[in-house]
Amino acid sequence: RVVDAAGNVLVPGIVDCHIHNREPGLEYKEDWRSATRAAAAGGVTTVVGMPNTDPVIDRPEHLELKFDRGEASAHVDFQSYAVVTSENLDLIPDLDEAGALGFKIFLGSTVGDVPPPNDGEVLEAMERIRETGKRLGFHEENGEIVDHYTERFKTEGRNRPIDHAHSRPVIAEREAVERTITFAAETGTKIHMFHVSSGAAAEAVARGKARGVDVTAETTPHYLWFTEDVLREKGNVARVQPPIRDADERERLWAIGIDDGAIDCIATDHAPHTPEEKGVDDPFADTWESISGFVGLETEVPAMLTFVDRGRLTIEEWVRRHSTRPAQVWGMYPRKGSLQIGTDADLTIVDPDAEWTLEDRRDLHSKHCVTPFEGESFTGKTVATIVRGEVVYENGDVVGDSGYGTRVDVDE
Numbered sequence: 001r002v003v004d005a006a007g008n009v010l011v012p013g014i015v016d017c018h019i020h021n022r023e024p025g026l027e028y029k030e031d032w033r034s035a036t037r038a039a040a041a042g043g044v045t046t047v048v049g050m051p052n053t054d055p056v057i058d059r060p061e062h063l064e065l066k067f068d069r070g071e072a073s074a075h076v077d078f079q080s081y082a083v084v085t086s087e088n089l090d091l092i093p094d095l096d097e098a099g100a101l102g103f104k105i106f107l108g109s110t111v112g113d114v115p116p117p118n119d120g121e122v123l124e125a126m127e128r129i130r131e132t133g134k135r136l137g138f139h140e141e142n143g144e145i146v147d148h149y150t151e152r153f154k155t156e157g158r159n160r161p162i163d164h165a166h167s168r169p170v171i172a173e174r175e176a177v178e179r180t181i182t183f184a185a186e187t188g189t190k191i192h193m194f195h196v197s198s199g200a201a202a203e204a205v206a207r208g209k210a211r212g213v214d215v216t217a218e219t220t221p222h223y224l225w226f227t228e229d230v231l232r233e234k235g236n237v238a239r240v241q242p243p244i245r246d247a248d249e250r251e252r253l254w255a256i257g258i259d260d261g262a263i264d265c266i267a268t269d270h271a272p273h274t275p276e277e278k279g280v281d282d283p284f285a286d287t288w289e290s291i292s293g294f295v296g297l298e299t300e301v302p303a304m305l306t307f308v309d310r311g312r313l314t315i316e317e318w319v320r321r322h323s324t325r326p327a328q329v330w331g332m333y334p335r336k337g338s339l340q341i342g343t344d345a346d347l348t349i350v351d352p353d354a355e356w357t358l359e360d361r362r363d364l365h366s367k368h369c370v371t372p373f374e375g376e377s378f379t380g381k382t383v384a385t386i387v388r389g390e391v392v393y394e395n396g397d398v399v400g401d402s403g404y405g406t407r408v409d410v411d412e
């Protein structure tokens with residue numbers, strides 16, 4: 001298959017190290033096939049799945065199950081994190097051996113049944129993970145602060161979508177970043193901050209880097225694109241953890257995170273839920289009845305290209321954060337994240353000038369496509385996606401086979 005790339009731009013395949021593919025166990029929301037179909041359509045050649053599935057990916061058998069399901073049905077290449085809870089510290093070496101890309105700790109409650117480890121357990125997990133040479137990433141929100149304000153707001157009868165955002169304040173994120181950086185300074189473990197949503201947290205990451213801690217960080221297109229006004233306009237559709245922040249935090253996220261370089265990676269936190277779970281029929285109904293997260297795989301490249309078009313970052317700075325750095329941070333470089341030609345080539349072809357609007361979320365390829373980007377306009381789109389030399393997506397059609405995608409083996 002030959003792609004006519006004339007007039008378009010060829011970049012190394014986009015690497016999204018933060019998706020919730022939901023398989024095993026939550027296939028009513030999404031599965032490997034539908035998530036990687038969306039990835040192919042979005043220009044994403046490698047995805048890394050989060051471990052808050054059912055069962056959670058907390059032991060080697062569960063990781064193997066997740067890998068087997070991916071081998072059977074993925075359209076693009078993939079990997080997975082293993083979770084560390086208060087109950088599986090001794091399994092860290094086995095999860096490493098079983099081929100986990102890295103580890104994730106959810107500090108505080110999240111979507112799914114993932115008991116958060118206490119501070120002592122986090123420290124011990126860091127010591128054990130240091131021995132594997134792999135990186136430990138955090139859902140970095142202080143659960144005690146979040147739980148306190150959530151309960152208080154519920155008692156006070158505050159139940160608008162914006163109240164959900166304010167119940168998870170910036171201080172909860174910033175404190176968790178500072179604490180885990182302090183722990184990593186003590187243990188010498190490589191750590192990562194997933195989905196950094198605020199300037200305050202980006203600043204804490206910058207200070208950690210300046211201290212010499214091996215801390216890397218990620219943000220998502222939605223924190224760079226929206227302000228909390230989107231919760232007043234689109235309601236619970238835009239509900240996410242951590243929440244979308246105010247304009248001041250967004251500007252400081254741009255300044256400290258992107259302009260000054262505290263943020264290494266762009267990823268989506270692609271988190272599909274059914275329209276019923278999101279409450280789309282009445283997006284301003286009781287926010288506590290709704291659920292956090294939305295899809296992103298097919299809007300991340302257009303959103304970033306739109307920022308490039310507006311002059312907010314260069315195309316090189318975008319590619320570095322959306323392909324090269326994520327592959328390096330998670331140990332997949334140069335197999336992933338580099339510009340190669342030939343049968344090993346992962347390539348994304350984009351039209352940086354295409355102007356379009358996401359009129360209808362049902363044009364997307366996930367099982368459920370609720371997203372606050374519905375109705376947004378972009379400059380730039382994905383034209384074709386090439387995984388290991390094969391075209392998997394071209395001009396509106398996913399043309400690759402389910403099952404072609406394979407696990408990125410980092411222990412070879």
Ligand code: DOR
Nearest residue numbers: 020111240241271292293
């Ligand atoms: O909004 C979120 N949704 N944040 C998370 O940390 C989890 C995710 C999910 O799994 O739906």
Ligand code: ZN
Nearest residue numbers: 139194195241
């Ligand atoms: Zn998270």
Ligand code: ZN
Nearest residue numbers: 018020050269
């Ligand atoms: Zn997530």
